[in-house]
Amino acid sequence: MSIQDIIEGKKQWRAHVARVRALPPDYQIVYKEMQKYLFKVGPISLPDGPLLPGIVDFFEEGVAADKGVLELIGTDVAAFCDGLVKDSPTYADAYQESISGEPGAAAK
Structure with missing residues (x-):
């Protein structure tokens, strides 16, 4: 990764x-909670992938339609996030694979 890539990122x-920050306060609160949850259990591709920008797009559409954030995602933020990443490999999956292998398999 070059310096230019870091600057662009x-x-x-x-x-x-x-x-x-341009979203209404209730959307910001929910977004931050989603972000926190996803960084804990989310997919391996989260930092570079389209998930977080896609959530902001979805929220901007909700604001434009004059809907409350809970109308869009429901009251269970974690369940909504789990639905978003259900088919993506997560850090927990990678860890589980690393410990479920044969003893010494990581050394190969």
Whole structure:
């Protein structure tokens, strides 16, 4: 990864954060909780993937339609997040695979 890639990544992240800050307060709170949850249990591709920007797109559409955030996702934020990542390999899956193998399999 070059310096230019790092700089571009930071620019993209700052633009993403600016979009989140433009959302109404209730959407921001739910987004931050979703982000926290997804960084804990989410897919391996989360930092570079389209999931977080897709959530912001979804929330912006909800704001434009004048809907409350809980109308969009329901009251169980974790269940909504689990539905988003159900088919994606997670860090927990990778860890489980690493410990379920034969003893010494990691050394091969």
